Amino acid sequence: MDVANLRINGNRLQQSLEEMAKIGATSRGGVTRLALSDEDKQARDLFVKWLKEIDCEITIDDMGSIFGTLPGSENNLPSVMSGSHIDSQPRGGRFDGILGVMGALEILRTIRENNIQINRPVTAVAWTNEEGTRFSPAMIASGVWAGSLKKDYAYNRTDPDGKRFEGELIRIGYKGPSPAKRWPVHAYYEYHIEQGPVLESKNRIIGVPKGIVNLNWYDIYIEGESNQAGPTPMVNRHDSLVAASEMIIAANEIPNKFGGDLVTTVGRIDNEPNSVNIIPGQTHFTFDIRSWNDGLTQRALDNLLPLFKDIADKRGCIVRIEETWRVKHSPFDPKLVRIVNDSAIKLGFDPLEMTSGAGHDAAYINQVAPTAMIFVPSIGGRSHVEIENTTWEDCKAGADVLLQCMLQSANEA
Numbered sequence: 001m002d003v004a005n006l007r008i009n010g011n012r013l014q015q016s017l018e019e020m021a022k023i024g025a026t027s028r029g030g031v032t033r034l035a036l037s038d039e040d041k042q043a044r045d046l047f048v049k050w051l052k053e054i055d056c057e058i059t060i061d062d063m064g065s066i067f068g069t070l071p072g073s074e075n076n077l078p079s080v081m082s083g084s085h086i087d088s089q090p091r092g093g094r095f096d097g098i099l100g101v102m103g104a105l106e107i108l109r110t111i112r113e114n115n116i117q118i119n120r121p122v123t124a125v126a127w128t129n130e131e132g133t134r135f136s137p138a139m140i141a142s143g144v145w146a147g148s149l150k151k152d153y154a155y156n157r158t159d160p161d162g163k164r165f166e167g168e169l170i171r172i173g174y175k176g177p178s179p180a181k182r183w184p185v186h187a188y189y190e191y192h193i194e195q196g197p198v199l200e201s202k203n204r205i206i207g208v209p210k211g212i213v214n215l216n217w218y219d220i221y222i223e224g225e226s227n228q229a230g231p232t233p234m235v236n237r238h239d240s241l242v243a244a245s246e247m248i249i250a251a252n253e254i255p256n257k258f259g260g261d262l263v264t265t266v267g268r269i270d271n272e273p274n275s276v277n278i279i280p281g282q283t284h285f286t287f288d289i290r291s292w293n294d295g296l297t298q299r300a301l302d303n304l305l306p307l308f309k310d311i312a313d314k315r316g317c318i319v320r321i322e323e324t325w326r327v328k329h330s331p332f333d334p335k336l337v338r339i340v341n342d343s344a345i346k347l348g349f350d351p352l353e354m355t356s357g358a359g360h361d362a363a364y365i366n367q368v369a370p371t372a373m374i375f376v377p378s379i380g381g382r383s384h385v386e387i388e389n390t391t392w393e394d395c396k397a398g399a400d401v402l403l404q405c406m407l408q409s410a411n412e413a
């Protein structure tokens, strides 16, 4: 069969996504499938079952990432890999991550059922803890696999209840026997929803990211002094929450001050003792800053972080700033980006070159193997929320592009 005419099975892809969406389903149509939770385990078990049904060779590494491989005729050649993540945000969407895992599985199913001969092995992967919402930082397992993060560091990360990453990995039965360490990969394609408004606004179906913006996370801890809300005069207060409020406003103003494509977010805040009539004494918040331009991000940070210290000083508080994550911007492999673009055109689409504002495991894999991504539209540009949505037609379109990309790379000598 001429593989240029080969298409994935859109109904099967839809059914797989619908089955997965039941695991951790929320009342408003989203999912809560936090990394290393019972729901994560259940979804992993289903993925492994489906990989077994097509006789994949399955490897689970000691960071819990799952790899399913179909052989090629030249099995000693580096494989062509595709995948994404199974974990979700709290009350997140039912496409973020899982579309890329089910997309890669659908490619393997299509190759298997059509008896397609390929030179190189092809691998579908599910990386552990991409979201970083339960265990920070994000993309922790692909980071260890690529050699950018230390395994011991990852194992010792704790969730908000103090549970260790490694303990939870063992608890759900996914600390596998093979060391999480990169092996030669000929090409890595990650298929994902856009998670922003660009494709929809331009009426395009396929997005071709030239890379991913830089990704930087901070934990800000402010120590003030708790006291009685009534008798303590305003002038004598060291209110950590008020100091945090000023810092959050300063963080929000940074993109306006520095321009470009900078975006900043404070997404989480913890306040102690969090009581109506106690002046707050300890406040923690997270800070996320991103841009395509690493220098611009650094200049913004050089301005903002000293400002946090000034604000704390002025309020008689102490601030501790911990950098928990830093990944430089990731320009993808030009040859693979071209393969995605040309495959989309051959299938009749009008692909759009763009950048990814969201982080993906592809950012780490890009450091050690040729990498590219395929995007499909997010309805209303909404993501990391329960109403995150993409049409089934677009899900199929992106997977057809992925199929052509993987076949082309897998048949390279």
Ligand code: GLV
Binding pocket: 130, 131, 138, 357, 358, 359, 360
């Ligand atoms: C990953 O989901 C991110 O934070 O962009």
Ligand code: MN
Binding pocket: 085, 096, 097, 130, 192, 359, 360
């Ligand atoms: Mn994702």
Ligand code: MN
Binding pocket: 089, 096, 131, 384
């Ligand atoms: Mn996400």
